[in-house]
Amino acid sequence: MVFLISLLALNSIVTIANASWAKNLNYRSPSENHPSLGISIHKVVKRSDPTSPFDPAKLNFTHSVASGDPYSNSVILWTRIAPSNDNDRSNATVSGLSPLYNHGPTSEQIRVSKAPVCVNWAIATDITMKTIATSGTVYTSSDIDYTVKLEATKLKAYTQYYYQFTVCNSNNKSPIGKTKTTPSPDDHVTSVSLGIYSCSNYPFGFFNAYGNSIRKKSIDYAIHLGDYIYEYANGEYGWGNSLGRIPQPDGQIYTLYDYRKRIATYRTDLDLLESHASVPWIPVWDDHEVSDNTYRDGASELNNTEASFVADGGVSVDQRKMNAVRAYFEWMPIRQVEMDDNLRIWRSFSIGSLVDLLMLDTRVYDRSITDLYWNTDYVRDISNDAGRSLMGSRQENWFYNSLISSKKRGAIWRLIGSQVIFSRLNQSQALGADTPLNYDAWDGYQSNKNRTFQTLYENNIGNNIMLAGDSHASWVTDLVWNDNKPYDPKTGSGSIGVEFAGSAVTSPCPYGANITQATADNYTSILVAQNPELQWNDLYYRGYYELHISPEKVDAKYFGMPTVRTRNPYEISLANFTVKSGENRLSRPVAGGRVESGTLKGGSTRHTNITHDTANNTWLITNATSLR
Ligand SMILES: *[C@@H]1O[C@H](CO)[C@@H](O)[C@H](O)[C@H]1NC(C)=O
Ligand SMILES: *[C@@H]1O[C@H](CO)[C@@H](O)[C@H](O)[C@H]1NC(C)=O
Ligand SMILES: *[C@@H]1O[C@H](CO)[C@@H](O)[C@H](O)[C@H]1NC(C)=O
Ligand SMILES: *[C@@H]1O[C@H](CO)[C@@H](O)[C@H](O)[C@H]1NC(C)=O
Ligand SMILES: *[C@@H]1O[C@H](CO)[C@@H](O)[C@H](O)[C@H]1NC(C)=O
Ligand SMILES: *[C@@H]1O[C@H](CO)[C@@H](O)[C@H](O)[C@H]1NC(C)=O
Ligand SMILES: *[C@@H]1O[C@H](CO)[C@@H](O)[C@H](O)[C@H]1NC(C)=O
Numbered sequence: 114m115v116f117l118i119s120l121l122a123l124n125s126i127v128t129i130a131n132a133s134w135a136k137n138l139n140y141r142s143p144s145e146n147h148p149s150l151g152i153s154i155h156k157v158v159k160r161s162d163p164t165s166p167f168d169p170a171k172l173n174f175t176h177s178v179a180s181g182d183p184y185s186n187s188v189i190l191w192t193r194i195a196p197s198n199d200n201d202r203s204n205a206t207v208s209g210l211s212p213l214y215n216h217g218p219t220s221e222q223i224r225v226s227k228a229p230v231c232v233n234w235a236i237a238t239d240i241t242m243k244t245i246a247t248s249g250t251v252y253t254s255s256d257i258d259y260t261v262k263l264e265a266t267k268l269k270a271y272t273q274y275y276y277q278f279t280v281c282n283s284n285n286k287s288p289i290g291k292t293k294t295t296p297s298p299d300d301h302v303t304s305v306s307l308g309i310y311s312c313s314n315y316p317f318g319f320f321n322a323y324g325n326s327i328r329k330k331s332i333d334y335a336i337h338l339g340d341y342i343y344e345y346a347n348g349e350y351g352w353g354n355s356l357g358r359i360p361q362p363d364g365q366i367y368t369l370y371d372y373r374k375r376i377a378t379y380r381t382d383l384d385l386l387e388s389h390a391s392v393p394w395i396p397v398w399d400d401h402e403v404s405d406n407t408y409r410d411g412a413s414e415l416n417n418t419e420a421s422f423v424a425d426g427g428v429s430v431d432q433r434k435m436n437a438v439r440a441y442f443e444w445m446p447i448r449q450v451e452m453d454d455n456l457r458i459w460r461s462f463s464i465g466s467l468v469d470l471l472m473l474d475t476r477v478y479d480r481s482i483t484d485l486y487w488n489t490d491y492v493r494d495i496s497n498d499a500g501r502s503l504m505g506s507r508q509e510n511w512f513y514n515s516l517i518s519s520k521k522r523g524a525i526w527r528l529i530g531s532q533v534i535f536s537r538l539n540q541s542q543a544l545g546a547d548t549p550l551n552y553d554a555w556d557g558y559q560s561n562k563n564r565t566f567q568t569l570y571e572n573n574i575g576n577n578i579m580l581a582g583d584s585h586a587s588w589v590t591d592l593v594w595n596d597n598k599p600y601d602p603k604t605g606s607g608s609i610g611v612e613f614a615g616s617a618v619t620s621p622c623p624y625g626a627n628i629t630q631a632t633a634d635n636y637t638s639i640l641v642a643q644n645p646e647l648q649w650n651d652l653y654y655r656g657y658y659e660l661h662i663s664p665e666k667v668d669a670k671y672f673g674m675p676t677v678r679t680r681n682p683y684e685i686s687l688a689n690f691t692v693k694s695g696e697n698r699l700s701r702p703v704a705g706g707r708v709e710s711g712t713l714k715g716g717s718t719r720h721t722n723i724t725h726d727t728a729n730n731t732w733l734i735t736n737a738t739s740l741r
């Protein structure tokens with residue numbers, strides 16, 4: 114049992130209370146196979162002292178509000194209502210596992226016997242919160258870091274809603290959030306817009322990218338492909354000192370408290386808060402939500418082997434991964450779609466008959482061994498082994514079946530949210546390396562890639578758009594089965610879709626943290642020349658992209674941030690791409706023949722003039738659009 118609601122042992126009043134407790138999804142474990150990630154509501158109720166309530170006036174909505182995982186009739190709502198801005202300091206333990214990251218008393222022993230925090234919530238069709246669609250009451254407590262996550266149901270499809278939380282018996286109210294349901298699967302919607310983000314690293318800069326789509330009111334939903342947080346100490350990876358952005362706690366993170374505190378620090382960025390409160394998010398994790406190059410049985414920093422991991426319910430986990438997962442589910446406005454699956458985050462969304470969005474987990478769930486830096490040659494040697502999988506067989510089967518049934522149901526477009534880059538990317542000439550491919554990406558899992566192409570070709574599935582993050586740079590490619598389907602870079606024939614891989618919100622350029630535009634463009638010209646299907650690459654700008662989708666075409670618009678060293682509302686339009694329905698390639702001339710930065714195959718590049726005045730640390734920006 115994940116959480117214990119004893120209907121027999123308790124009187125009816127407590128039973129009603131229990132039902133309300135259970136409505137806060139954060140008491141549940143995200144997986145029935147990991148019951149220890151859940152909290153026993155029975156025990157929490159028994160411990161809490163109704164005669165010792167918190168003073169409602171002293172409770173604070175510390176991190177505003179958020180919504181996510183929209184369906185056509187429901188959406189997830191999130192807030193945190195706490196007696197302090199700090200996070201709960203307990204370290205959850207997982208029985209049977211070595212206490213690698215557990216010290217001190219268990220959560221049970223350090224709990225305060227206060228009454229729970231009671232909050233009312235309401236979701237309405239108007240911003241004044243008069244026309245209430247649904248409302249209810251939930252509880253929260255220190256056990257779940259005072260987070261609140263619930264599903265608001267019985268909603269209307271493709272409708273803008275507003276929501277708010279209020280501490281029970283008080284006038285202490287949260288900010289009003291905005292959210293939106295998806296269209297019903299059969300609705301013939303003609304236009305949907307998405308903002309696609311990845312790799313937001315707090316000590317590397319301000320999350321201006323998140324705020325810009327909100328300032329423009331240009332998107333319906335925000336997609337995050339992962340690396341929403343990073344696990345490093347500021348000194349290891351970041352220059353938070355110079356920006357006043359030191360991620361807390363300042364060190365590598367391991368414990369449940371650490372992961373909670375780290376997400377909570379990130380969630381003080383004003384543009385991130387604005388985005389969460391304004392549009393529903395559909396996020397998945399990449400590796401850094403746990404730790405660098407995480408895979409099924411380990412991660413690079415631990416340098417661990419199977420021996421340090423313990424099989425628990427079919428998937429190997431260690432305490433650090435459990436802590437990371439617990440904190441992620443507490444803080445992110447997402448659903449657990451299948452409780453009897455292991456730490457599953459992969460899931461899908463239908464957006465009318467226009468789009469099916471498949472969100473993959475190419476990292477944590479069930480991935481075969483990856484490049485851990487000391488085994489690169491070994492992983493290169495096995496990268497074409499038929500048995501390797503980036504996703505595990507269960508997710509792979511779901512993925513291929515989802516592609517097939519998406520076509521059968523007549524959805525016009527298939528969007529596939531991957532973390533790592535799908536297309537082959539040979540960097541030998543730019544890096545001069547003898548390991549030209551990134552074996553931590555799809556290139557290290559060739560058979561999984563082949564099975565994906567095979568599914569698309571055998572079932573004649575078109576209109577496929579791959580989305581990727583992870584790399585901290587922009588890469589736009591036709592989707593090509595290398596060494597199998599002849600491809601013409603001029604016309605795009607031989608392609609079965611398009612991949613849009615986006616730059617980082619703030620994480621630095623992979624070819625050098627403070628790279629100049631001239632050096633960056635040196636590399637992009639080499640990379641674009643070496644890879645036939647790579648049509649545009651920019652390494653210089655931090656940023657994001659938007660997809661504007663209609664039955665006839667998908668427009669991708671890439672935006673670069675002139676600087677992320679200050680909070681500012683500027684952005685530069687870097688490049689625009691179009692994919693027409695049925696063409697399965699980038700429309701020619703690609704990007705209209707001209708981009709703002711990087712290298713466009715067969716096209717030209719102009720440059721906006723941005724100068725950094727080191728004397729007073731100001732940025733002179735011309736030709737950037739201010740969204741203030
Ligand atoms: C409430 O939280 C906000 C945001 O973290 C903070 O600025 C404010 O100081 C807090 N108020 C109290 C009374 O703790
Ligand atoms: C949790 O673990 C960390 C170190 O792993 C330790 O410093 C801290 O005191 C522990 N907290 C509690 C409440 O046990
Ligand atoms: C990691 O483990 C491998 C295999 O045991 C070993 O060859 C390598 O030197 C280790 N690397 C580090 C950084 O400890
Ligand atoms: C990468 O490109 C180089 C030269 O352009 C080539 O020799 C090498 O075989 C390529 N590697 C892979 C894995 O495709
Ligand atoms: C994947 O497909 C390519 C191209 O047909 C082929 O060269 C490679 O051997 C295949 N690998 C596996 C594991 O199927
Ligand atoms: C890049 O710039 C930052 C901020 O000015 C500085 O702290 C850092 O040392 C620089 N890094 C490199 C590799 O030059
Ligand atoms: C660009 O590459 C050329 C040729 O390799 C080299 O001479 C030049 O110095 C590079 N420029 C920059 C700014 O890196």
Ligand SMILES: *[C@@H]1O[C@H](CO)[C@@H](O)[C@H](O)[C@H]1NC(C)=O
Binds near residue numbers: 688707709
């Ligand atoms: C992209 O399209 C917009 C209009 O939607 C235009 O304002 C912008 O200049 C274009 N960007 C580039 C780089 O061509």
Ligand SMILES: *[C@@H]1O[C@H](CO)[C@@H](O)[C@H](O)[C@H]1NC(C)=O
Binds near residue numbers: 722723724733
């Ligand atoms: C960029 O702006 C600076 C300062 O205004 C100016 O000195 C420089 O010539 C400009 N460069 C280009 C390429 O326009």
Ligand SMILES: *[C@@H]1O[C@H](CO)[C@@H](O)[C@H](O)[C@H]1NC(C)=O
Binds near residue numbers: 731
């Ligand atoms: C910084 O210096 C430049 C001249 O180098 C000047 O134009 C600009 O106004 C200064 N900015 C501030 C904020 O003082």
Ligand SMILES: *[C@@H]1O[C@H](CO)[C@@H](O)[C@H](O)[C@H]1NC(C)=O
Binds near residue numbers: 719720735736
């Ligand atoms: C950039 O702005 C300057 C000054 O407003 C203008 O003369 C120039 O044409 C602009 N450049 C581009 C590429 O739009």
